[in-house]
Amino acid sequence: MSKFMFTGKGVEIYTWEHCPYCQRAKHILEGDPGEASLEDGEYIEYTEHKIDGLAEERADMAAHCEGHVTVPQVLIDGKRVGGCFDLVSLVQTKTFRQVFANYIKKK
Numbered sequence: 001m002s003k004f005m006f007t008g009k010g011v012e013i014y015t016w017e018h019c020p021y022c023q024r025a026k027h028i029l030e031g032d033p034g035e036a037s038l039e040d041g042e043y044i045e046y047t048e049h050k051i052d053g054l055a056e057e058r059a060d061m062a063a064h065c066e067g068h069v070t071v072p073q074v075l076i077d078g079k080r081v082g083g084c085f086d087l088v089s090l091v092q093t094k095t096f097r098q099v100f101a102n103y104i105k106k107k
Contacts, residue, residue, distance in 0.1 A: 007047060007078075008064075008075075008077060008078030009077060009078070010045070010046070010047060010076075010077065010103065011029065011044055011045065011046040011047070011074065011075070011076055011100070011103050012046060012047045012048075012049060012074070012075045013025060013026065013029070013046050013047070013048050013049070013072050013073070013074050013075075014049045014051055014061045014065070014071050014072060014073040015048055015049070015050055015051070015071055015072050016050070016051065016052045016053075016071050017050060017052050018052075019071055019072065021071070021072055021083065021084035021085075022071055022072040022084070024084050024088075025072040025074060025083070025084040025087050026046075026048070026072075028084075028087045028088070028091060028096075029043070029044040029046050029074075029087075029100075030043050030044070031043040031044070035091065036091060037087075037091045037096050038096075038097070038104065041106055041107045042104050042105065042106055042107070043104075043105055043107060044100055044103045044104060044105070045103065045105055046074075046103075049061070051071065061073055064078065064080075065080045066080050068080070068083070070083060071083070072084055074086070074087060076099070076100070076103070081099065
């Protein structure tokens with residue numbers, strides 16, 4: 001049985017603790033100034049599912065992420081947005097705010 005519950009609500013991210021791409025994806029969601037994803041003081045609240053070396057959890061992730069088994073994987077309301085490079089692409093094409101508009105919060 002999985003150790004976490006996929007909610008299908010809000011923003012969720014599947015990660016490994018020591019994964020640099022996972023760290024960068026979380027920095028993007030957290031509005032780190034170096035990532036230029038959000039305005040100063042803004043962030044995206046998310047639920048993190050750490051699946052470090054857990055085969056069953058990785059299988060659960062794949063089931064919810066269109067078969068993808070690499071981390072990170074980001075979902076909005078149960079729909080896969082993508083991984084770290086997909087988030088970077090959204091930032092670079094100035095569409096990040098549009099995709100996450102309903103989830104941007106102020107500190």
